[in-house]
Amino acid sequence: MSLKRCVALPPDEFRTAVFGHSYLHTRAADLAADFTDLFSPQALEELLSGGLRTSSLRLVRDGVEGDVARGCVAESGDAPGAAPFPDTDGLRQALASGQTLIVRSLHRFHPPVRRFAHELAAELGHPVKVNAFVTPPGSQGVDLHFDVQDVLVLQIAGDKRWLLRTPPLPDPLPAHAWFDVPARRREEMRAAARPLADLVLRTGDSLYLPRGTMHSPMTRDTLSIHLTVAVSTITRHDLLGELVREAVDDEWMRVAVDTNGLMSDPRLARELLGKAGERLAALAADAAPEDVLWAVRKAAFREQTPEPVPILPVPKDVRPRGVHRLRAGVYFHTASVKDGIQLSVGNRRVRLPASVSPFLTALHRDQVADTAGLTAALGEDNARKVAAALVDIGLLLPPSAPWDATTSQEAVRPDGAPGRESDPDHS
Incomplete structure (x- = not known):
């Protein structure tokens, strides 16, 4: 079972007491095995020399994107604009200069990670995606921020320091994605977050972070390789969104509104909003739960x-x-x-x-x-x-x-x- 190999707690206890609630650092000594069967330095080298395209790679340092295609030569016969094969000399130089290499979407093309992601998604009931992060000594890819997915970090090689702070926005949704928020608002949220933990992940350790947990990872004196397992949780907001989509069959909902008139008459606008809420509630009462849940799950797992x-x-x-x-x-x-x-x-x-x-x-x-x-x-x-x-x-x-x-x-x-x-x- 994928979850059991990542945390020392029984899976049921993790799902009920930890998942979505609090961070959890599990040391390698408390786990049955390491994660090198999923990914390793050797696997990284083989992927980079075995046909991967630059569209699956990113370079970043201190939040600034690097040019992952620099030095690459286009393959003759490729469609115009097609991602080239990576230049490993250029990637080596990028790491030497302090840039973090991100290998995206391992769950799509690396069989050991794909099997792991399928099993974990099945156990948690939410979609799972996996990226690899390769960070040279004394470097940092991104400063203090939060993710809108729950995250499992699996330390593959080396070690990495993680500064954690409390979520300034509980349970953020994709609409709250950190880098889509104005810079001033980001600074306000950084200031609102309180210190939570200062810890080091060593080879074979894992770290679970609920979405919204502020974190700032940085390497020390060793190169670090870790997997970030992102769990895109299905939320109540998703259920509501499906009900709204089903409301297209309600003729009353499809009638046009006079926004000018509503803007000048707040009482009428409030009555209209209340009526819309009542009709949506009636739709929810009549809907077949299994059909709504299937539609939500199908949409969540579409990728x-x-x-x-x-x-x-x-x-x-x-x-x-x-x-x-x-x-x-x-x-x-x-x-x-x-x-x-x-x-x-x-x-x-x-x-x-x-x-x-x-x-x-x-x-x-x-x-x-x-x-x-x-x-x-x-x-x-x-x-x-x-x-x-x-x-x-x-x-x-x-x-x-x-x-x-x-x-x-x-x-x-x-x-x-x-x-x-x-x-x-x-x-």
């Missing part, structure tokens, strides 16, 4: 990349190995419709026989894709067709192709909990 699928077709004369299994990072929703059920996976939908419902229920409960249950309910031919439809919609992975020497170990239950394997931008 969460699922486990990749095989792109090559299986030769017709060769039988694939293995069994179908759940695809990591995929969430689905079912609804009863006439003569069957409707399965939604992201923005894709398929209508299935009602007899498939127990199978999908078992996916939620048992975390594995037992296609034998489909065969028992539908017969072999129909079960094969339904399994193919579930592969096509992106819920299940097909059996591995004969030429596939390795099989991914990512598996997740569709409601967000971690699954069993069925085959052998921040600080």
